[in-house]
Amino acid sequence: MIQLQNIEKVYRTNTVETLALNSINLDIAKGEFLSIMGPSGCGKSTLLNIMGLLDMPSKGNIKINDQKTEHLSDKQLAHFRNQKLGFIFQSYHLINDLQVLDNVELPLLYRNSTAKERKMLATEALEKVGLANRVKHFPNQLSGGQKQRVAIARAIVGRPEIILADEPTGNLDSAMGSEILDILLQLNQKDGTTIVMVTHDENMAHKTHRLVRLFDGSQVQ
Amino acid sequence: MLKNYFKIAIAVLRRRKFFTFISLFGISFTLTILLVLTAFIDKVVGDNYPDKKRDRSLYINRLEESGKDNMSSGGPSYYFLNHYAGSMKTPVKMTIFSGSKGTNTYINNKKIAVDYKYTDANYWDVLEYDFLEGKPFNQQQVTNAERVAVISEDMKNEYFGDVPSVVGKYIEADNVKYKVTGVVKNIPVTSYMTYSQIYLPYTVSKTDYKNKGYLGDYSAILLAATTADVPKMQAEYEHIMQRVPMENKGFNVLYSHAEGYIASYVNTGNEKQSGVTLVLTILGTFVLLFMLLPTLNLVNVNITRIMERSSEIGVRKAFGASSKTLVYQFIVENIILTLLGGLIGLILSVIAIEVLNSANLIPNLVLSVNFTVLAIGLLICLIFGLLSGVYPAWRMSKLNVVTALKAQ
Numbered sequence: 001m002i003q004l005q006n007i008e009k010v011y012r013t014n015t016v017e018t019l020a021l022n023s024i025n026l027d028i029a030k031g032e033f034l035s036i037m038g039p040s041g042c043g044k045s046t047l048l049n050i051m052g053l054l055d056m057p058s059k060g061n062i063k064i065n066d067q068k069t070e071h072l073s074d075k076q077l078a079h080f081r082n083q084k085l086g087f088i089f090q091s092y093h094l095i096n097d098l099q100v101l102d103n104v105e106l107p108l109l110y111r112n113s114t115a116k117e118r119k120m121l122a123t124e125a126l127e128k129v130g131l132a133n134r135v136k137h138f139p140n141q142l143s144g145g146q147k148q149r150v151a152i153a154r155a156i157v158g159r160p161e162i163i164l165a166d167e168p169t170g171n172l173d174s175a176m177g178s179e180i181l182d183i184l185l186q187l188n189q190k191d192g193t194t195i196v197m198v199t200h201d202e203n204m205a206h207k208t209h210r211l212v213r214l215f216d217g218s219q220v221q
Numbered sequence: 222m223l224k225n226y227f228k229i230a231i232a233v234l235r236r237r238k239f240f241t242f243i244s245l246f247g248i249s250f251t252l253t254i255l256l257v258l259t260a261f262i263d264k265v266v267g268d269n270y271p272d273k274k275r276d277r278s279l280y281i282n283r284l285e286e287s288g289k290d291n292m293s294s295g296g297p298s299y300y301f302l303n304h305y306a307g308s309m310k311t312p313v314k315m316t317i318f319s320g321s322k323g324t325n326t327y328i329n330n331k332k333i334a335v336d337y338k339y340t341d342a343n344y345w346d347v348l349e350y351d352f353l354e355g356k357p358f359n360q361q362q363v364t365n366a367e368r369v370a371v372i373s374e375d376m377k378n379e380y381f382g383d384v385p386s387v388v389g390k391y392i393e394a395d396n397v398k399y400k401v402t403g404v405v406k407n408i409p410v411t412s413y414m415t416y417s418q419i420y421l422p423y424t425v426s427k428t429d430y431k432n433k434g435y436l437g438d439y440s441a442i443l444l445a446a447t448t449a450d451v452p453k454m455q456a457e458y459e460h461i462m463q464r465v466p467m468e469n470k471g472f473n474v475l476y477s478h479a480e481g482y483i484a485s486y487v488n489t490g491n492e493k494q495s496g497v498t499l500v501l502t503i504l505g506t507f508v509l510l511f512m513l514l515p516t517l518n519l520v521n522v523n524i525t526r527i528m529e530r531s532s533e534i535g536v537r538k539a540f541g542a543s544s545k546t547l548v549y550q551f552i553v554e555n556i557i558l559t560l561l562g563g564l565i566g567l568i569l570s571v572i573a574i575e576v577l578n579s580a581n582l583i584p585n586l587v588l589s590v591n592f593t594v595l596a597i598g599l600l601i602c603l604i605f606g607l608l609s610g611v612y613p614a615w616r617m618s619k620l621n622v623v624t625a626l627k628a629q
Contacts, residue, residue, distance in 0.1 A: 049622075049623050054622040054626075074544050075543045075544075078543035078544075081540065082541025083541075089626065095229075097229055098225075098229065102225065106540055111541070158540075
């Protein structure tokens with residue numbers, strides 16, 4: 001499903017060159033739930049961003065569904081992300097000026113869908129995460145756990161094949177964190193969604209199919 | 222999609238009230254000034270009372286003589302217009318009239334400032350004044366140099382008070398008494414060619430209208446039979462001008478043009494070409510400079526607003542918005558903002574115009590926001606929205622997703 005070949009990412013300033021990722025080779029199968037662990041600054045989020053086509057590697061190739069991605073234009077990349085990928089971020093990144101329903105509908109705005117379809121799909125996604133009664137609320141009226149559930153609903157509303165979650169439970173207490181992980185596990189088991197999750201929590205990582213560890217930009221496990 | 226943009230635009234405006242205030246103030250204030258100015262120009266240029274045959278009229282109101290060491294310019298004299306323009310074949314009618322002059326008169330020991338001008342009898346045929354009572358003086362009265370006058374409604378009320386009729390009564394101006402033959406509807410002073418409070422036959426003028434000097438204080442309107450004859454009439458005047466002898470040896474060039482209304486309005490008189498281009502350039506530069514400051518201010522405010530919204534931009538890009546879509550979104554949002562500013566500007570303009578009208582700063586000039594002014598206002602708003610939105614939108618679209626998401 002996702003193939004990373006010799007991925008390297010270098011950050012350059014005028015004086016310093018930092019190797020954030022070094023020769024990463026990874027194959028993620030369809031329906032797999034993979035977690036990435038490692039100390040802060042080891043390149044976990046960079047790797048996830050590269051998988052999500054949000055950032056470009058300095059070297060190496062990424063194939064998603066056997067499609068090469070390095071030559072895609074800005075418009076094609078945007079379309080690809082819209083169709084295939086869903087993102088969950090540690091700090092939720094909800095748009096505070098929009099109601100919950102409008103936040104969830106967001107990925108569908110960039111598709112040819114009608115307002116009615118958007119509303120129906122967004123309500124369905126919110127039902128899945130148990131927030132159907134919060135559609136008219138604004139993000140700042142919700143708890144951290146609820147916000148992350150809204151973010152999950154937004155990630156799944158377009159029925160993407162892959163969900164990339166960057167420390168989705170990082171800002172939550174353990175009970176909330178477990179709830180979020182349960183939702184992700186269900187998505188993986190019931191819908192067969194491929195999930196890649198960056199986490200600091202060893203227990204959570206062990207509940208997923210496979211664990212990859214990074215250290216100083218290199219894959220150590 | 223548009224509904225979503227609208228929701229976001231309104232939410233952003235409500236979130237940062239101070240920024241919103243600055244933006245809206247900048248737009249609405251600029252627009253108010255421009256709309257009042259447009260209403261003024263529209264009124265001055267567009268108001269055709271009593272000059273209703275502009276499409277087949279040409280105006281002569283400037284003359285310039287220049288030589289090696291000296292130059293004179295001003296209005297032509299009665300003699301010059303009568304002698305040269307009067308010899309033209311194309312016009313079906315021509316009128317010669319002086320500019321408006323000020324004098325004082327006294328009524329019940331109270332001093333009143335009055336404006337008066339001299340005209341011929343044709344003046345009342347070429348121009349279509351609305352007579353509230355009486356009638357104009359005729360050719361016979363002009364030839365006989367009868368002391369008769371046509372006065373404006375304002376003059377009637379000021380001089381005679383609230384009386385039903387003043388025809389046959391006498392009005393004193395410049396220590397001479399004139400018999401009123403008619404009362405006409407008021408004209409604002411901005412219609413400078415036709416404005417006056419008292420109209421007198423040129424034959425009663427204290428200055429010698431028979432003086433053969435070329436320069437004076439007169440203007441002429443040439444009336445063609447049809448609009449199609451206007452170019453021919455203009456060419457005929459140019460032709461005549463080429464044959465006019467120099468007034469004296471000190472001069473070797475003589476300019477005078479018979480021009481359309483607007484061209485004659487902006488004519489500076491001392492040039493070979495009309496002043497329209499010059500005036501349009503000056504006006505255009507003024508409007509551009511006037512709009513530049515609030516536009517730059519808005520660009521600045523917009524960039525700040527965008528940087529605050531970098532997380533949103535990152536999310537939208539992550540979930541499938543291309544740079545182009547985001548530029549479109551931001552421009553739409555900005556146009557919503559400017560249209561809102563435009564609406565406020567329009568309301569302020571209506572209020573400003575009402576205040577100006579009621580303050581009667583320029584007597585008899587009643588400004589109004591009409592369709593032209595409204596359309597220009599809307600156009601200005603859209604240009605404003607685009608100008609101030611494009612650069613920030615372009616900056617925004619260049620934001621890297623990861624950087625944008627980290628910025629929160």
